[in-house]
Amino acid sequence: MTAAMAAGLRRRLAGLNIWTVVLAVALIVVFILLINPLYNILVASFIDRKDGSFTLGNYGRILGLGFYRSALTNSLIIGFGGMIGALVLGVPLAFLTSRFHIRGRTIVSTLAVLALVSPPFIGAYSWIMMLGANGWLRHLLASVGIGLPSVFGIFGILLVFTLKFYPFVFLLTASALSSVNRSLEDAGENLGCGPYRRFFKITLPLVFPAVSSGALLAFVLSIADFGTPQIIGGEFRVLSTEAYNLFTSEIGGNPGLASTVSIILISISLVFIILQRQAVNRRNFAGSLINRPEVKFLRGGKSVAAHAICYGIVIASSIPSIVVVVMSFRKTQGPVFHPGFSLSSYARIIREVPDVITNSFLFSVSAVILIVTLGTLVGYILARRQSFLSGTLDSILMVPYIVPGVVLGIGFIVAFNTGRLAMTGTGLIIVLVIFIRRLPYAVRSSSSILKQISNSVEEAAISLGASPARAFIKVTLPLMLPGIVAGAMMAFVTAINELSSSIILYVGGTMTMPVRIYLSVLDGEFGTAAALSTILLTSTGIAVYFVFRYSSAKENAFV
């Protein structure tokens, strides 16, 4: 080998190394923060509480005891209930807004996005204020003769989930509906299909992949959500709340059983994801879009009805946020609301829990920096440097989508309570759990941006004498930047609203706003809860504005 060849080989290895190092770091991070905690949970679920031996008894107890079995049944009930509710609102809203001229369509989709990003526990607590025993809406409805069941229990949970998760179905379906080739529908009509038959026989099957993805998201998030059933569920126990209660109960938590519940929760999500994948795989209708569907004008009564349905849905889903904001400005005396308005709730939170607010922002911003840095680099590897290892990483990064926050929180406690990596009780553990839960979203958004940027742009830079690193910084990165900003903002939204894992991991000094809100609601401190929620909603709203500003996908960036 000549000296020149050896030097060349060294350069090639050096070129490989930047991305090899990133890949190695990513694999190690994912192993420590994801595989390790989940493995610990899996092991714990098979260990007998008394003598530490291997046992299937935990699963036997969960599936055998009427108490836990009903929690399992209840989880499935709210999963399907939330999914059906989301479909019932989401599909018609998508159809009306994408096929008919609806005035202020942007307002409709913006309100839907705001409903989507506002934390569900705020919805739960807001509906309690409206429909609880003394709620103003309950009194109002009662006065016109409408009696409602108690908001505590399954009615409240499904109400919150339906209004919270329909935007997934709506946004995915609307985007699919507006890219169905119009010629297919015209052909159906030409062959004798009436409008209804045509919708069910042609249009709906064509958008099935999108509708089912939305439905799946609603299902998985419904069974994973912790805050809503805990706040509004009353005696209605589900697996996610049981996992939490088993783990944290004061008379010596039971990590074995909590782990078992966690594994069952993950398994349910996994089964449904696999079922949906299979259903969609057989219906993959990729096609070139030649004719965009026509957007029709409606007249008279039909137009009024269509507008009423669209605005009815999005307003109903924004009411909880509006109520919370209004309540935050109500005059309070201790936990009791008084007539009139004031800033007393804000004064109280600034006086009593300033650290909670700073914690929230500190943890979220730190998590976002980690998420964006690693997410962008890993997204680049997945899009441009495919290999066996990057494929493996891609598959592992699917895992956080199906692991409920409560479960990962428990896993973190089990994994990082002792040993060299002990960090329970620190702010770092809260940052890291948010980081690993949201990393896949950033990776996916970064790699999908890259797939829209032709590889030859980067090659052009290299052929003009820019080193690979310079080509990435000068050409690829600037082109990715709007997408990265949008991705960072979305990561921030999910980070600052995180409740289900932080509720397990927080200690007195690392409390965040969502945790404080949850505790305030339990204590009946509605005023401080409302003020903190308003801060959350405002930060969320600002971040959403930037996503709309910088992401070309606009509202579709959220699903």
Place this chain on the structure above:
Amino acid sequence: MASVELKSIRKTYPPDVTALDDVDLTIETGEFFTLLGPSGCGKTTLLRTIAGFNIQDSGAVIVGGRQIDHVPAYRRDTGMVFQDYAIFPHMSVADNVAFGLRNRKVPKDEINERVEKALAMARLEGFGHRLPSQLSGGQQQRVGLARAMVIRPQVLLMDEPLSNLDAKLRIELREDIRGIQRELGITTVYVTHDQEEALVISDRICVMEGGVVHHVGAPWEIYRQPKTRFVAGFVGAMNFLPGRLTSAGLALGEQRLAWSKSNGYDGDVAIAIRPEDVTVQIGAADVPGFGLAGRVVRISFTGRDVQYTVECADGTSIDAHIANPSPELMDQTGNEIRLSLPVDRVILFDKSSGQRV
């Protein structure tokens, strides 16, 4: 400006695709050299090997006498023009063109001067401050051309630069590319699957198929004296008829004609003749060469010529392109007609190897 030598370049993709199979080529300094072939023939792989975006499994790339196999792409000094333009969308036209000069740390004044000149050559005067999104496809590719040539690369590499443009622009830009290349004398390697484009633009053409070089030669030679049956069929239209060559002469069916260059060859051959070399008559006529009779199954008028498809009794189909047919020949669909194949226009390929006889 430099010559390019490729020595036994081999590239395989797992599990068993051979993209380049021992390719040996020499491209002279200042030459316009075209790699022509169907998609998947290895032409783009070969171009990207010169650019350094592919690393060959074995063999050597030598540019200007220097072996550059292990020089990374960004140090190879090859300007490249891409099929999808690859214009940096976030930079103005002038910044795009200046990009390569800035990487080379050229002084600012000189950059401005050279950018101006390059834009003028590519007929983009006054477009410097525009963003690529404000340009048409043809204009974007002109930026691509200016950007690649402004660095005065040792070799200019062009990967199907015209295939995304419409027919009229394609002809216009192809003439400009040729003009600029002549003026600057840049060694250019050009990839295309369009045989007419290759014939018009090139000094020499290399026809490839399945990772193998079939024929390297001047355009007229590729067209008139193709070395393999593949080249004959790929470049331009060609009729192939089964025949047999022996010391006694060339036989087509029952007919046998003298063949002076048989050199002791004895075996089955493919007789190849261009449609424009076939002549057509109504009724018998005495023309030197093979005479065939058949029924006209289709007549297409292209404006430039009239194209006959004639089916013989034994089922073989022959195309004849007649530049200026007499009026009575225009109305013969379904009729019997006579064809003659002048023997001096015929070329022969070995039936099994496809090599020229």
